[in-house]
Amino acid sequence: MHKVLNLKAALLSLLLFAVFLAVWQVATMSSGVSASQAGLSAEQIEYQKMLGKDPGQVKSAGFPTPAEMGATAWKHLSNPFYDNGPNDKGIAIQLAWSLGRVGLGFLLACLVAVPLGFVIGMSPLLQKAFDPFIQVLKPISPLAWMPLALYTIKDSSVSGIFVIFICSVWPMLLNTAFGVASVKREWLNVASTLEVKPLRRAFRVILPAAAPTILTGMRISMGIAWLVIVAAEMLVGGTGIGYFVWNEWNNLSLTNVIFAILVIGVVGMLLDLAFAGLQKKVTYVE
Amino acid sequence: MKPTVPTAGAGFLRIEGLSKSFVPAKPVFADVSFAIDRGEFVCIIGHSGCGKTTILNVLAGLDTASSGHVFMDGREVAGPSLERGVVFQSHALMPWLTVRRNIAFAVQSRWPDWPAAQVDEQVRKFVALVGLDGAIDKKPSQLSGGMKQRVGIARAFSIQPKMLLLDEPFGALDALTRGTIQDELMSIVRQTQQTVFMITHDVDEAILLADRILLMSNGTETAAGWRPGNIAETVVNPLPRERTRAGLHHLDGYYALRNHIVDFLVTRAKAT
Numbered sequence: 001m002h003k004v005l006n007l008k009a010a011l012l013s014l015l016l017f018a019v020f021l022a023v024w025q026v027a028t029m030s031s032g033v034s035a036s037q038a039g040l041s042a043e044q045i046e047y048q049k050m051l052g053k054d055p056g057q058v059k060s061a062g063f064p065t066p067a068e069m070g071a072t073a074w075k076h077l078s079n080p081f082y083d084n085g086p087n088d089k090g091i092a093i094q095l096a097w098s099l100g101r102v103g104l105g106f107l108l109a110c111l112v113a114v115p116l117g118f119v120i121g122m123s124p125l126l127q128k129a130f131d132p133f134i135q136v137l138k139p140i141s142p143l144a145w146m147p148l149a150l151y152t153i154k155d156s157s158v159s160g161i162f163v164i165f166i167c168s169v170w171p172m173l174l175n176t177a178f179g180v181a182s183v184k185r186e187w188l189n190v191a192s193t194l195e196v197k198p199l200r201r202a203f204r205v206i207l208p209a210a211a212p213t214i215l216t217g218m219r220i221s222m223g224i225a226w227l228v229i230v231a232a233e234m235l236v237g238g239t240g241i242g243y244f245v246w247n248e249w250n251n252l253s254l255t256n257v258i259f260a261i262l263v264i265g266v267v268g269m270l271l272d273l274a275f276a277g278l279q280k281k282v283t284y285v286e
Numbered sequence: 287m288k289p290t291v292p293t294a295g296a297g298f299l300r301i302e303g304l305s306k307s308f309v310p311a312k313p314v315f316a317d318v319s320f321a322i323d324r325g326e327f328v329c330i331i332g333h334s335g336c337g338k339t340t341i342l343n344v345l346a347g348l349d350t351a352s353s354g355h356v357f358m359d360g361r362e363v364a365g366p367s368l369e370r371g372v373v374f375q376s377h378a379l380m381p382w383l384t385v386r387r388n389i390a391f392a393v394q395s396r397w398p399d400w401p402a403a404q405v406d407e408q409v410r411k412f413v414a415l416v417g418l419d420g421a422i423d424k425k426p427s428q429l430s431g432g433m434k435q436r437v438g439i440a441r442a443f444s445i446q447p448k449m450l451l452l453d454e455p456f457g458a459l460d461a462l463t464r465g466t467i468q469d470e471l472m473s474i475v476r477q478t479q480q481t482v483f484m485i486t487h488d489v490d491e492a493i494l495l496a497d498r499i500l501l502m503s504n505g506t507e508t509a510a511g512w513r514p515g516n517i518a519e520t521v522v523n524p525l526p527r528e529r530t531r532a533g534l535h536h537l538d539g540y541y542a543l544r545n546h547i548v549d550f551l552v553t554r555a556k557a558t
Contacts, residue, residue: 187378190372190374193346193370195368204391211382284381284382
């Protein structure tokens with residue numbers, strides 16, 4: 001049953017993609033054939049050229065066709081590791097930088113959110129005490145944090161990592177607290193009757209019980225971190241996929257921008273898949 | 287009050303004047319006193335709400351009484367302890383661990399210095415006792431209700447507690463499974479000479495398993511005011527110890543005992 005459904009879904013996806021490509025092709029075909037030379041006198045053509053609107057030249061400043069897109073993508077993917085200087089590096093190097101920043105920011109967020117969430121989950125007093133701060137800080141956009149970070153931290157790279165940290169800490173924190181607070185009473189009772197010490201109880205009963213919820217929080221946090229890095233890099237520059245998008249936009253190279261957007265999407269999907277896999281590992285059936 | 291060391295037979299487990307109230311003026315039960323000897327199997331039977339589970343929770347250390355004392359082996363019971371193993375009504379197995387690891391967790395809690403091989407040996411011994419060798423590496427979600435409850439029983443026995451507390455352990459099982467596990471429990475208890483305190487709703491179960499049956503009445507409003515629940519009567523099981531479930535109803539005195547308990551439950555447990 002599953003196999004048939006998967007096959008049907010795959011075929012439908014391909015069909016949708018084909019339709020999308022067809023629509024794209026048709027939409028971009030006309031812009032390539034701008035004002036034709038037929039019907040214009042020699043003086044008019046000369047005049048058009050002076051204005052910078054050479055009718056004979058097919059400008060690539062319009063929206064790219066699928067074919068152009070494919071060519072650009074191939075160009076990037078076939079040589080992903082080149083390094084021609086600070087503003088011209090291969091796509092894999094750009095991604096590596098971005099992923100590195102995300103990894104670091106996410107790890108720091110993890111190291112803060114999970115223990116703090118644990119403590120908050122175990123203590124109703126702390127939960128109420130921390131709640132106003134969490135609720136106020138949680139909705140703040142990463143871009144709003146950026147000026148503060150740049151001013152105090154002064155280093156743009158570290159600021160970027162800080163912004164990742166401050167934005168991805170909340171889902172993990174809240175989910176950990178919730179997961180820990182919702183551990184079933186009966187398992188805690190079992191631990192009591194077995195005279196299990198608090199530390200052992202935390203690691204052997206509470207953590208495994210709360211693990212699925214904690215990992216859901218991590219998955220959400222990772223999604224947010226990846227979103228934030230692109231925005232952060234656009235602001236601070238350096239090497240990275242976000243800055244690549246912004247740079248190519250400044251160069252008016254729409255094909256590169258679109259390509260980068262697709263890469264961002266694919267990498268985001270892969271990160272999510274990785275966490276989904278981890279989540280599956282700690283999920284249990286009651 | 288300094289607890290006195292009891293003489294043999296004077297009550298390995300002593301409950302004195304236990305009472306619990308959730309609403310100050312109306313205790314659920316009051317002045318509950320009884321004793322359990324080593325090696326005895328005592329059942330408590332009564333309607334829902336009479337406070338049986340509360341008494342068990344106090345014995346287990348998971349709850350505190352409003353007044354009264356509990357002494358085990360001369361020492362006051364002040365909290366949960368490995369000396370009092372508990373089998374919960376809903377097996378309370380940890381779903382992320384296999385049967386083996388669930389029981390090993392208990393064994394390691396009891397004897398933290400044991401090497402892995404010794405722990406495993408103990409686990410296997412008690413899994414075999416409940417007849418679940420084939421399922422030892424399965425997770426609870428892969429087991430039936432009866433099997434899960436047996437694992438719960440194996441876990442409680444594996445720590446070799448001084449006393450076993452069972453809170454309606456077979457309440458969630460179907461009649462057929464219940465019968466099989468009752469037989470198993472009886473044989474294990476006979477084998478290990480375990481002291482047991484069990485809550486049950488099932489009269490036949492109590493008659494089969496228990497040496498003594500405590501009949502508990504509910505708290506009620508009477509003309510003279512609120513009368514809290516109490517142990518109305520203690521019935522000593524006259525049937526021979528070597529009884530079986532199959533031959534139970536053929537034994538002399540079975541129906542007399544059964545009728546007496548059913549009469550209590552129907553008429554006197556909630557009588558005003």
